[in-house]
Amino acid sequence: MRTRAKTGSYSVGRARREAILDVASEKFREVGYYRTAMTRIASDVGLSEGGLLHHFPSKKHLLLAVAQRRFESTSRGWEELEAGVGDSDPFAAMIASTERFVSEPGLIQLFVLVMSEAAEPASPAHALFSDRYDRAVSSLASLLQRRAEAGDIRADIDAVAIAQECIAVSDGLQLQWVISDGRIDIVERIRDFMDRLQKQLTPGTR
Numbered sequence: 001m002r003t004r005a006k007t008g009s010y011s012v013g014r015a016r017r018e019a020i021l022d023v024a025s026e027k028f029r030e031v032g033y034y035r036t037a038m039t040r041i042a043s044d045v046g047l048s049e050g051g052l053l054h055h056f057p058s059k060k061h062l063l064l065a066v067a068q069r070r071f072e073s074t075s076r077g078w079e080e081l082e083a084g085v086g087d088s089d090p091f092a093a094m095i096a097s098t099e100r101f102v103s104e105p106g107l108i109q110l111f112v113l114v115m116s117e118a119a120e121p122a123s124p125a126h127a128l129f130s131d132r133y134d135r136a137v138s139s140l141a142s143l144l145q146r147r148a149e150a151g152d153i154r155a156d157i158d159a160v161a162i163a164q165e166c167i168a169v170s171d172g173l174q175l176q177w178v179i180s181d182g183r184i185d186i187v188e189r190i191r192d193f194m195d196r197l198q199k200q201l202t203p204g205t206r
Contacts, residue, residue, distance in 0.1 A: 017055050019045050025066050029106035033063060033113055060117075064124055067114040070107055071132040078139035090143035091194040094166055098190040101174065105182060112178045115171065137163045153201035162197070169193055 023044045027036040038059055042052040056062040074097065081088050101108055117125035140163035147153045173186040199205070 013055070016045070016047075020047075020052060020055055020062070021065055021069055024062050025069065025107070027106075028063075028066060028110050029104045032106045032109050033059075038062075063110065063113060064117075064128060067110055067125070068128055070111070071128065075132065075135045075139070078136060078143075081139065081143060088143055088146065090140055090147065090166075091198050093143070094140075094170065094194055095187065095191050098170065098173075098187050102187055108174050109178055111171075112175050115175070133167065136167050140166060151203065153198070154203050154205070157201060162201075166193075166197070 020041065023041050024036070027041060027044075038052060039049050041062075042049045045052065056065065077097070078093070081090075081093055101111075114125050115129065117123050118129035120126060137160060141159040144153070144157065144159040144162055148155050148157055148159065170190065173184065173189050177184050177186050
């Protein structure tokens with residue numbers, strides 16, 4: 001009986017935590033991190049602020065949890081492409097990924113906020129970003145290498161270095177998007193970059 005009670009309590013706690021993340025993700029996406037009050041999130045979930053803080057001791061803890069969710073979702077998308085699910089064109093996938101980011105502008109702000117936290121090695125965000133970079137670079141490099149082996153792009157490429165550059169361009173543009181208050185068309189910038197990169201990697205070019 002005790003085991004059942006503990007299991008049931010865990011399940012309820014887990015479900016409540018997911019509900020909090022659902023609401024927080026929606027609010028961060030709609031109005032941004034800074035404009036979202038913890039009291040509003042608690043109210044929408046049906047908790048007191050103290051109940052919310054039981055699951056997430058601070059707004060920063062909630063920020064990291066929402067960011068982790070986003071990273072996991074993005075990583076799953078790349079890993080599905082790597083596994084051969086759907087269109088495995090890495091250039092088109094980069095553009096599609098950027099279009100998803102732009103459709104959720106509040107989450108771009110969240111990404112940049114967590115990026116700044118990741119600069120501190122002792123921060124939980126550091127490990128979160130490190131894992132995110134490793135998975136993103138690995139998946140994209142695998143897709144590029146596959147295209148090289150198929151003869152679609154040059155065989156002499158450094159797939160890892162190119163993947164790192166693509167991620168750096170994407171992240172940098174998201175930072176500029178936030179700083180410019182959304183005035184930069186990052187989808188168009190990524191599309192231009194992917195077009196130039198694909199031409200540079202065409203077999204027979206240098």
